[in-house]
Amino acid sequence: MKVSETRLCCQTNEHWLEHALCLVRDVGYAVVEGVIPSAMVVETSDRLRAVHERIVAEIGADRLRRAGELGILRLMMKYDRFFTHYLEVPQVLAVVDATVSPTAIMHLQNGFILPSYPVDTAPEVAQNNYHMDFRRLLNGYCASINVFIAISEFTTENGATLVVPGSQQKTEKPDKGYLAANAEQLTCPPGTMIVFDSTLWHASGRNVSGTDRLSINHQFTRSWIKPQIDYVRALGDETMLLLSERTQQLLGWYSRVVTSLDEYYQPAENRLYRAGQG
Template sequence: MDPVSRYGVRMALPEGDALDEAAESLRLLGFAVVDSGLDAAALDALRRDFDALRAARTARFGAARLAAIGEAELLRCPLAESAAFLSLAANPAILALCERLIGPGFVLNQQNGIVNPAGAQTYSQSPWHRDLPYQHFVSSRPLAINALFCLDEFTLENGATHVLPASHKEEAFPSAALIRREARQVAAPAGCFIVLDCMAYHRGGVNRSGMDRRAVNHLYGIAILRQQIDLPAALGEGFTADPALRQLLGLAHPQPRSVEEYYAIRERKC
């Protein structure tokens, strides 16, 4: 007997693999948890790189300056300085999931390290937000997918992400009463991605653990969305010859800066 009892059902989705289940959850609820497949050694290497890059960034720009502009808890575009973070952005499970949800030709819009500081009542990710902020519309399929990689375990104590299920289907921000009643906190093991439809409202929780909690956020979107940082300009044309990476990073489709450059791009395609 079917374990899910039902009647009057003429259409039903078939059972699938873990990515099919994640895609179904994202379409219906707006979020899912996906295992990256990284082992303990790779995870430890990413943590070491994260801490080293953050320390170098603070030394370069100064803690006071970063705090003044709201960047003290953020590590922008670490893939530009670390092959490990470039590999993380190209995680096969996440790229396969994006392919199922968005279709071919999506581009990495941004990669940012995020620290949820111990003991702070608020930080940069505390307010409810969408990862395409200031937008109030819905679409039949995702414009972008947010993949938050858990460098450390996400627990209720250390401020695991709060999500409003199915809020990607409604244009307006929900009422306070509904938020209090329906918001869910998503715990996840270290080495997993918390994946969201970019229009699902979410926020970081209060970290009461006594230790900073680290994560790396990625946003993969349709190619017409402007990248947070112009990766082709930041990385340089010769950054990689790998066709798949060139597509992912936007190097395969540079934005022409003049009519002459537009013509040159067209000529290369002929």
């Protein structure tokens, strides 16, 4: 399959969802352009930088450096509720519903301010080595899906994401040489949504452009899989109750674990872990 065939525009192709789902099944990923309006893209850039400053102020630059990550911003919605709007984007929700079901939860939402380094000087970290985001293979069952949003234009110079077509749902790790030789670099305009099976082998490219590359990664799973962060506890009930029912669902509000018999013996509508969660 040619790279161009894995690209769709949701503004001009009314069948974008069914095409994207076939691509994710057969090739492991689909690149859907025209998802995030440009005003939201611009606002996101500013807010990513503001959240970055707050995280550095709270956790400290040294501790973040020791974590061996390149500009990853975790739990952004705690610092700025704007980031919950990504859980209202119709195209994102359509992908979630069709893959991991309407009762899915968000496993992570990570912002990236991928810094630029001179050629061959970027530190080797997990992000820029080929990896799968979900490492369990369940006989083809889709347990986890990624929705990765380009906020900057993704170019070869600024380290557009690398994916290895057809490497999803494989029981054996492909060898390093195969991954490097077969990777496609997903250059795309800002506001593009890259959808991929979370078992697809991928990595960030090397940013040598001289400016940061901005993006947001989302991973959604079936509701019985633990999220990377307990968003309900992290945000607190007061904030959770301000959010829409769908956003609450995605953040795990309906798959909380009880801590007392009083919580356990509640009528169905008040239960922390609702029936029918998949």
